[in-house]
Structure formats: structure tokens, C-alpha cells
Amino acid sequence: EKIPVMTKIYETLGKKTYKRELQALQEEREMPRSENQKKNSVRHKLVSLTLKKKSKITEEVTKRLNDGEYSLHGN
Incomplete structure (x- = not known):
């Protein structure tokens, strides 16, 4: 498998970012306005x-x- 290291890093970071954004959106639905x-x-x-x-x-x-x-x- 000859995938460049930077490609792997960007893919990993992208997945983590997507998960964080998804969690944030789910939390926003449950939070009051000020939060x-x-x-x-x-x-x-x-x-x-x-x-x-x-x-x-x-x-x-x-x-x-x-x-x-x-x-x-x-x-």
C-alpha cells in the first residue's frame, strides 16, 4: 500500500473533524439558546x-x- 503519509493524515483529520461537527450539531439541538x-x-x-x-x-x-x-x- 503506497498511500502518501500526508494523504492519510488529512483523511484522518477530516474524519475526526466530521465527527466533532456532527456531535456539535446534535448538542446544539439539545442546548438552550445562550449556550x-x-x-x-x-x-x-x-x-x-x-x-x-x-x-x-x-x-x-x-x-x-x-x-x-x-x-x-x-x-
Whole structure:
């Protein structure tokens, strides 16, 4: 079996994430409104952190491109 290690990791993390999301949805049905809002704010913070990480990478690449660190070489 020659499946790349990173593929296995992503599949495993995906399964765990799916299970957590499913549990969260089931718990939301049972929770009062105020607890739902707390969960949503935590979820919002996590999404925000994830988006910030992605945008930092984009900003870094954009900065390097603008600074001319990357150059195109023709043949």
C-alpha cells in the first residue's frame, strides 16, 4: 500500500473533524439558546484564526512578488 503519509493524515483529520461537527450539531439541538451563542462565538473564533493563517501566507507571497524576490526567467 503506497498511500502518501500526508494523504492519510488529512483523511484522518477530516474524519475526526466530521465527527466533532456532527456531535456539535446534535448538542446544539439539545442546548438552550445562550449556550448555542457561546458555541457559535468559539466556532467563529476558530474560523477567524484559520482565515488569518491563510491570509498571512497570501500576504507574504504578495509582498515577495511586489518586492521582486520572485522573478520569471524565460528560456
